[in-house]
Amino acid sequence: MSTPNSIGLSGVAAVLPPQRHSLAELADRRRLRSDAAVLADLGYTAAHLADPDHDAAWLARSAAAAALSDAGLAAESIDAVIWAGALPDSHVRPVPGDPLLARFAYSASWLQHELGLHRASVHGVAQQGCGGMFSALRMAHALLAAEPDLQHVLCVGVDVLPADAPREILYTLISDAAAGVVVSRRSPRDRWLGFHQVSKGYYWDVPARQNEIIASYFPTSRLVITELLARHGLTPADIDCIVPTGIGAGSWDVLTQLCGLDPARLHRGRAFGHTIAADSFLHLADLRAAGALRPGARVLLFTYGFGSSWCGLLLDH
Amino acid sequence: MTTLLLTGATGAVGQPLLAALLRSRRFGRVIVPVRGDAARRARQMRGALAAEEVDTGPLVTVAADLADPAADLASWPAADVVVHAAACTRFRAPAAELAAINVGATARLLAWAGALPRRPRFVHLSTLCVAGCRTGVVPEEPLRPAPAFINAYEHSKWEAEQLVFGSDLRPEIVRLGIVAGRESDGRIPRPGALHAALRWMRRGLLPLVPGEPATGVDLISTDLVARFVDRLLAVAPEPHRLCHLTAGPARLSIAELIALGAGVFAAADPAWRTRQILPPVVAPRTAFAAFRRSIEQSRDLLFNQVLASADAFLPMLLHPKVFATGRAESAWGGPLPWPEPRTFAARVLGASLDAADGRAGSAEEAA
Numbered sequence: 114m115s116t117p118n119s120i121g122l123s124g125v126a127a128v129l130p131p132q133r134h135s136l137a138e139l140a141d142r143r144r145l146r147s148d149a150a151v152l153a154d155l156g157y158t159a160a161h162l163a164d165p166d167h168d169a170a171w172l173a174r175s176a177a178a179a180a181l182s183d184a185g186l187a188a189e190s191i192d193a194v195i196w197a198g199a200l201p202d203s204h205v206r207p208v209p210g211d212p213l214l215a216r217f218a219y220s221a222s223w224l225q226h227e228l229g230l231h232r233a234s235v236h237g238v239a240q241q242g243c244g245g246m247f248s249a250l251r252m253a254h255a256l257l258a259a260e261p262d263l264q265h266v267l268c269v270g271v272d273v274l275p276a277d278a279p280r281e282i283l284y285t286l287i288s289d290a291a292a293g294v295v296v297s298r299r300s301p302r303d304r305w306l307g308f309h310q311v312s313k314g315y316y317w318d319v320p321a322r323q324n325e326i327i328a329s330y331f332p333t334s335r336l337v338i339t340e341l342l343a344r345h346g347l348t349p350a351d352i353d354c355i356v357p358t359g360i361g362a363g364s365w366d367v368l369t370q371l372c373g374l375d376p377a378r379l380h381r382g383r384a385f386g387h388t389i390a391a392d393s394f395l396h397l398a399d400l401r402a403a404g405a406l407r408p409g410a411r412v413l414l415f416t417y418g419f420g421s422s423w424c425g426l427l428l429d430h
Numbered sequence: 431m432t433t434l435l436l437t438g439a440t441g442a443v444g445q446p447l448l449a450a451l452l453r454s455r456r457f458g459r460v461i462v463p464v465r466g467d468a469a470r471r472a473r474q475m476r477g478a479l480a481a482e483e484v485d486t487g488p489l490v491t492v493a494a495d496l497a498d499p500a501a502d503l504a505s506w507p508a509a510d511v512v513v514h515a516a517a518c519t520r521f522r523a524p525a526a527e528l529a530a531i532n533v534g535a536t537a538r539l540l541a542w543a544g545a546l547p548r549r550p551r552f553v554h555l556s557t558l559c560v561a562g563c564r565t566g567v568v569p570e571e572p573l574r575p576a577p578a579f580i581n582a583y584e585h586s587k588w589e590a591e592q593l594v595f596g597s598d599l600r601p602e603i604v605r606l607g608i609v610a611g612r613e614s615d616g617r618i619p620r621p622g623a624l625h626a627a628l629r630w631m632r633r634g635l636l637p638l639v640p641g642e643p644a645t646g647v648d649l650i651s652t653d654l655v656a657r658f659v660d661r662l663l664a665v666a667p668e669p670h671r672l673c674h675l676t677a678g679p680a681r682l683s684i685a686e687l688i689a690l691g692a693g694v695f696a697a698a699d700p701a702w703r704t705r706q707i708l709p710p711v712v713a714p715r716t717a718f719a720a721f722r723r724s725i726e727q728s729r730d731l732l733f734n735q736v737l738a739s740a741d742a743f744l745p746m747l748l749h750p751k752v753f754a755t756g757r758a759e760s761a762w763g764g765p766l767p768w769p770e771p772r773t774f775a776a777r778v779l780g781a782s783l784d785a786a787d788g789r790a791g792s793a794e795e796a797a
Contacts, residue, residue: 147728147729148729151727151728151729154727155724155727155728284728284730313706314706315701315704315706315707316706324635324732324733325633325634325635325707327637327730327733328634328635328636328637328733328736329634329637329707329708330637331637331638331711331721332637332708332709332710332711333708335711336708361724361727361728363720363723363724363727364724366717366720367638367713367717367720367721367724370713370714370716370717370720371638371711371713371717
């Protein structure tokens with residue numbers, strides 16, 4: 114019998130839509146709130162935007178299929194699907210017909226049907242902002258720990274901003290993307306060491322509290338990371354790799370130092386803006402594909418999501 | 431009849447100092463220069479003093495702006511004692527304004543005093559900030575050469591000290607710590623950079639504070655300043671005496687002050703009590719520099735305002751130092767009458783809460 118300690122991420126994938134728009138192009142289309150130079154100073158170069166041929170469905174299906182492939186699993190091996198989306202629209206497919214009934218045309222069920230995940234039970238995670246995939250992984254881990262018959266849970270997170278929406282939220286350039294992760298009972302790599310989440314309903318009203326949210330980011334992030342490490346008997350020096358999100362690169366320099374983490378161990382991968390759910394898994398997939406992590410390396414993933422929730426995940430690569 | 435001239439009598443330090451010196455009844459006449467609408471200010475001053483049951487009989491106001499190079503000081507009555515408490519303490523004020531008030535006005539006052547038929551005793555109120563970025567033990571001596579400074583305020587006050595030291599009036603200097611408020615209730619007539627930082631913290635808008643957690647913060651009370659200057663004037667002058675007024679050996683560290691603030695705010699606000707709002711993190715120099723860069727790059731108006739406000743005051747915490755107080759204690763005649771630091775700081779923190787919050791007892795409980 115497996116133990117919870119062998120639960121891990123057996124398949125990881127993330128997909129960006131091919132259309133890439135520079136800051137100047139986005140500015141020309143009036144899709145930025147700030148001057149393009151401001152976002153350039155914050156480290157952003159371009160955003161990936163979905164299009165009719167590469168929409169949320171294409172992204173989700175591509176990411177899920179790639180995660181299954183990475184895990185070496187067939188669709189019928191999956192026992193549960195957890196769909197994560199920050200935006201309400203991410204959870205329903207646009208279908209014709211009765212408008213009220215159309216609101217029940219769920220994306221997770223569509224994906225189950227589309228990929229032939231016939232054995233899987235279907236679930237959804239919402240209201241976690243950019244932390245949706247982290248919550249999905251946590252629930253996947255909890256399902257595997259609680260139900261011995263389950264072997265593999267597929268988590269899929271996708272968010273595509275409305276076509277006419279600004280591509281900038283609180284000085285963060287937003288890309289569309291999807292992530293797929295298979296959490297397996299016996300995973301040969303990226304085994305689950307621990308998870309910690311702090312949620313603060315005080316910040317639920319994002320428009321009204323946006324300044325307080327920005328200000329709360331560092332103190333609470335530091336708290337979550339230090340508590341996560343302490344709960345698992347680890348020190349900052351034990352962390353071999355910090356997988357960032359796509360929010361301003363400078364903020365990761367601040368956060369690593371506040372937590373006593375070695376900034377040299379911060380993964381500085383490709384720039385794609387901030388994809389809401391997929392950032393950490395775009396980077397993790399790159400690291401896995403490149404073989405950049407030694408077996409046994411301790412990996413820290415961290416994100417913040419509107420709501421507000423701060424989430425940290427520790428893996429043993 | 432001994433005549434005192436006190437500048438800066440409407441300021442954070444000057445107001446309580448004026449009250450203390452009037453109460454001492456040591457001076458038959460107390461001349462107070464006031465700027466702007468002198469008549470209105472004089473009425474306000476007398477009203478405030480009367481409310482505190484201070485006899486304003488010896489008080490004489492004269493209209494003058496010391497910072498104005500054209501100010502006519504020749505018409506001022508002569509004084510036996512001059513206490514120069516006027517200063518621009520707005521750390522973010524333009525350098526030219528700071529120089530005009532802190533250096534120019536000091537120069538004019540020294541020139542006026544030096545031209546009096548009988549040279550007066552001259553006491554100049556300075557600031558511990560003149561030590562700038564210097565670290566370690568700071569002696570009660572002139573600081574030469576000039577240290578590096580964090581802001582133009584520090585530089586202007588250092589320059590003023592050099593003028594004072596160079597004067598043949600052989601003035602005495604009292605360097606003040608961060609004047610935080612009254613011992614009884616923590617309130618202060620004119621809030622400064624400390625109070626602005628506390629307000630940002632209270633609102634949950636101050637994420638980081640630069641420095642090391644153990645760095646001490648020299649918060650002093652207006653009462654300590656008033657008592658000390660009053661006592662100093664009661665003892666014989668000692669030319670070029672220089673004294674430090676600090677929070678004393680039990681001063682709080684920045685980490686202790688923040689923790690105390692969190693306790694005070696928690697007593698008033700459920701968001702603090704339930705740790706929805708967390709206190710700022712004390713950040714090392716490089717982390718704070720990276721934070722500053724990211725805020726500046728964002729051009730966010732509010733956070734640049736927070737940063738500018740914090741930046742004027744907080745970076746001094748990156749330069750930990752201890753100020754010698756031997757000469758101050760010698761002038762006082764023993765250990766200075768420091769208030770219990772936690773109680774005092776809790777009252778200052780309590781006073782910084784929005785008036786709308788209105789809880790009197792919370793600060794005491796947190797202490």
